[in-house]
Amino acid sequence: xxxxxxxxxxxxxxxxxxxxxxxxLVSACLERIAQREDAVQxxxxxxxxxALAQAxxxxxxxxxxxxxxxxxxxxxxxxxxxxxYDMPTQYGSPIYAGHRPxxxxxxxxxIRELGGVILGKTVSTEFATRHxxxxxxxxxxxxxxxxSSSGSGASVADCMVPLALGTQTxxxxxxPAAYCGAVGYKPTFGLINRAGLKFLSESLDTLGVLSRxxxxxxxxxxxxxGLSLDATPTLVAPRIGLCRTPWWDKxxxxxxxxxxxxxxxxxxxxxxxSAVSLEPAFDRMNEIQIAFSSYEFYRALTHERTRHxxxxxxxxxxxxxxxxxxxxxxxxxxxxxTRHCMALMARYFDACDIMLAPxxxxxxxxxxxxxxxxxxxxxxxxxxxxxxVPAGKGPGGLPLGVQLIAAAGNDAGLMRAAAWVERMLxxx
Amino acid sequence: xxxxxxxxxxxxxxxxxxxxxxxxLVSACLERIAQREDAVQxxxxxxxxxALAQAxxxxxxxxxxxxxxxxxxxxxxxxxxxxxYDMPTQYGSPIYAGHRPxxxxxxxxxIRELGGVILGKTVSTEFATRHxxxxxxxxxxxxxxxxSSSGSGASVADCMVPLALGTQTxxxxxxPAAYCGAVGYKPTFGLINRAGLKFLSESLDTLGVLSRxxxxxxxxxxxxxGLSLDATPTLVAPRIGLCRTPWWDKxxxxxxxxxxxxxxxxxxxxxxxSAVSLEPAFDRMNEIQIAFSSYEFYRALTHERTRHxxxxxxxxxxxxxxxxxxxxxxxxxxxxxTRHCMALMARYFDACDIMLAPxxxxxxxxxxxxxxxxxxxxxxxxxxxxxxVPAGKGPGGLPLGVQLIAAAGNDAGLMRAAAWVERMLxxx
Numbered sequence: 001x002x003x004x005x006x007x008x009x010x011x012x013x014x015x016x017x018x019x020x021x022x023x024x025l026v027s028a029c030l031e032r033i034a035q036r037e038d039a040v041q042x043x044x045x046x047x048x049x050x051a052l053a054q055a056x057x058x059x060x061x062x063x064x065x066x067x068x069x070x071x072x073x074x075x076x077x078x079x080x081x082x083x084x085y086d087m088p089t090q091y092g093s094p095i096y097a098g099h100r101p102x103x104x105x106x107x108x109x110x111i112r113e114l115g116g117v118i119l120g121k122t123v124s125t126e127f128a129t130r131h132x133x134x135x136x137x138x139x140x141x142x143x144x145x146x147x148s149s150s151g152s153g154a155s156v157a158d159c160m161v162p163l164a165l166g167t168q169t170x171x172x173x174x175x176p177a178a179y180c181g182a183v184g185y186k187p188t189f190g191l192i193n194r195a196g197l198k199f200l201s202e203s204l205d206t207l208g209v210l211s212r213x214x215x216x217x218x219x220x221x222x223x224x225x226g227l228s229l230d231a232t233p234t235l236v237a238p239r240i241g242l243c244r245t246p247w248w249d250k251x252x253x254x255x256x257x258x259x260x261x262x263x264x265x266x267x268x269x270x271x272x273x274s275a276v277s278l279e280p281a282f283d284r285m286n287e288i289q290i291a292f293s294s295y296e297f298y299r300a301l302t303h304e305r306t307r308h309x310x311x312x313x314x315x316x317x318x319x320x321x322x323x324x325x326x327x328x329x330x331x332x333x334x335x336x337x338t339r340h341c342m343a344l345m346a347r348y349f350d351a352c353d354i355m356l357a358p359x360x361x362x363x364x365x366x367x368x369x370x371x372x373x374x375x376x377x378x379x380x381x382x383x384x385x386x387x388x389v390p391a392g393k394g395p396g397g398l399p400l401g402v403q404l405i406a407a408a409g410n411d412a413g414l415m416r417a418a419a420w421v422e423r424m425l426x427x428x
Numbered sequence: 429x430x431x432x433x434x435x436x437x438x439x440x441x442x443x444x445x446x447x448x449x450x451x452x453l454v455s456a457c458l459e460r461i462a463q464r465e466d467a468v469q470x471x472x473x474x475x476x477x478x479a480l481a482q483a484x485x486x487x488x489x490x491x492x493x494x495x496x497x498x499x500x501x502x503x504x505x506x507x508x509x510x511x512x513y514d515m516p517t518q519y520g521s522p523i524y525a526g527h528r529p530x531x532x533x534x535x536x537x538x539i540r541e542l543g544g545v546i547l548g549k550t551v552s553t554e555f556a557t558r559h560x561x562x563x564x565x566x567x568x569x570x571x572x573x574x575x576s577s578s579g580s581g582a583s584v585a586d587c588m589v590p591l592a593l594g595t596q597t598x599x600x601x602x603x604p605a606a607y608c609g610a611v612g613y614k615p616t617f618g619l620i621n622r623a624g625l626k627f628l629s630e631s632l633d634t635l636g637v638l639s640r641x642x643x644x645x646x647x648x649x650x651x652x653x654g655l656s657l658d659a660t661p662t663l664v665a666p667r668i669g670l671c672r673t674p675w676w677d678k679x680x681x682x683x684x685x686x687x688x689x690x691x692x693x694x695x696x697x698x699x700x701x702s703a704v705s706l707e708p709a710f711d712r713m714n715e716i717q718i719a720f721s722s723y724e725f726y727r728a729l730t731h732e733r734t735r736h737x738x739x740x741x742x743x744x745x746x747x748x749x750x751x752x753x754x755x756x757x758x759x760x761x762x763x764x765x766t767r768h769c770m771a772l773m774a775r776y777f778d779a780c781d782i783m784l785a786p787x788x789x790x791x792x793x794x795x796x797x798x799x800x801x802x803x804x805x806x807x808x809x810x811x812x813x814x815x816x817v818p819a820g821k822g823p824g825g826l827p828l829g830v831q832l833i834a835a836a837g838n839d840a841g842l843m844r845a846a847a848w849v850e851r852m853l854x855x856x
Binding site: 085096099101102103104105106108109110112113190193194195196198199202203225226227228296299300301302303304306307327328331332409 | 513524527529530531532533534536537538540541618621622623624626627630631653654655656724727728729730731732734735755756759760837
């Protein structure tokens, strides 16, 4: 196995026991990128010299003394809506071509403090909204990697890097991870510090991790938060609520079949599976998310929409215009509806450890868009932790994922159950 | 009356009816600053040419067509932890000497969009924490203006500008406003969009307004949020809960007497005043705020503490070190305690419209510090809207204020009651 194909957990162990250096690992990642970047275009910025200098510094530090963080020497890709002081940060927009922030975002400097290597900046759609950027699905150049964490999903799935940071406001971690065949983990709202993130919707924007395994996502999150996430599969099978959601008929036949067959497989493996039928109050959560987030987009991007309107895509321009028509009263009504549904949702989790739902409507569509966020909106609006786990391929030959969701704050329970699900799906 | 002494509401009316131009108003503010800045040192950056160009542009726009926002042509000071694209933004720290952000913060560009004039940047303490900067209390050069919104409080109180933006994480709007004899309004957490604010504690940092009247604070907040805040004094006297708080014995005799006599005066004017006795759960809210915020400070300022430790003050260095020892478990326990107290607090507001409490321990102390945040911590931790209204002077001849607090989201009720209190105190 080439070093770039190792998971972060495997690489971390190999570095710790002296059979791998950070320099060798980073070199292998850079070699993979050199081979594949023309086809995948996952990177907004990468400079091998900057990456290798960090890897050599990590190796030199380790030689000096002993015990290190598990992230020490491990390369991480950083979505380009997150500030880095030593690499351009362009927020997926021509308005910020060549922009150099004065400081690292908190999450970036925390990774550096733990000895992690900032490999480069991964491509984001325009301000982490829906207008596509240059990245292609690593499984097919004619298909989107999904958005908005397009480069994070594609680079991780293509073994260019074991870990990448992403952000989700609607479905921007879950969707690209599922389309690319990766794990995508959006924590409970607020878990990872957001200082230095370009805000789109401050009430929803959530930092998270894209990786190839559940344990890898846990590794990076533990380093950033101090939270203990035991991603060892539970011995006891989780209680699973099968949640078809109010948008079930928007999922294609293969996705519906995948969710149903996964539930059956989990039940056969000992999980207690029951159907969750959400009250009618949840039917409007997707439209509420769109109005609520649009109100915040309009405000957060005031500088850009007033000073650089000609450099904003037509689709984002339309979204911003719609945001300008959302009244304060409508926004506050959306907040109140959200709080109501958060309280209702907490009760469903008395009867199950996690819910199982579609990650996307189906396989990745073409490169003219980034796919629909349908199956991410409600969970994000409610601030719940969710994760997508790869679940084979659809009829078109592209990856599909299954999404798991836990109660707010139960990230540890989500990761344990996700590790169990991951093992069951791998065994299938 | 000189134009710089007009309230924002008065100036806005005068501009609307053609008896004042923005250029004349801004010129009067600049003249006052030229006279007083050597003594007060409220400004981190001011360039008369940049300010006057905006004022002339506002006047020219108004000449072209008619109806305008009430903020059109009105100058606003911006605390220097808030990004501006055309003025340096230094976050009160030598680390950022000469720093030029690529974009305006949302609140700044929203003011510009409404035709407001960004007059200059007001002095902040170091990253809006407690280490003092150069500003002096406008009532006495030997006394602190308070922090962290030091320049916003001093400039507004000294009639250098009618309105200024501030931020509060602990007591950073209430304290400087009270010490300087100004109105300071910290809205419900999250009311004013924070994109482009330098984060210290993302769960607590709240944008707000310093001004000389309650109606002026409402004027700017309405423009930034679309919220309707009717700051006309209520005809019906509010129901007032006298909340001595668990820290009553830290208030000096003059402050205790002020709160008691104010309550008596409000009762005599028809307000239903009752004492609020908080349950023991609230006794720990101040220590909880300190541990909770320290955990977030440590993460938010990772870039600065790891790359520029020599440029951080000893007091902030100590605070950050303490933050590094707060475990995730302790942080989550603080979150849970806070949620518990938020729910308890909501019930107290069934019996009163607002609470009355001290704004500070007493008058402004000397310039070696910025005073104690004691009477701001709990309300900020609970996310509640609060406002300080000037209430005469203490035995040392420096200003005192009284603080009013409302239920989360009841900013409109707070402002109405505050306008009533302001009128009663003026009548006294």
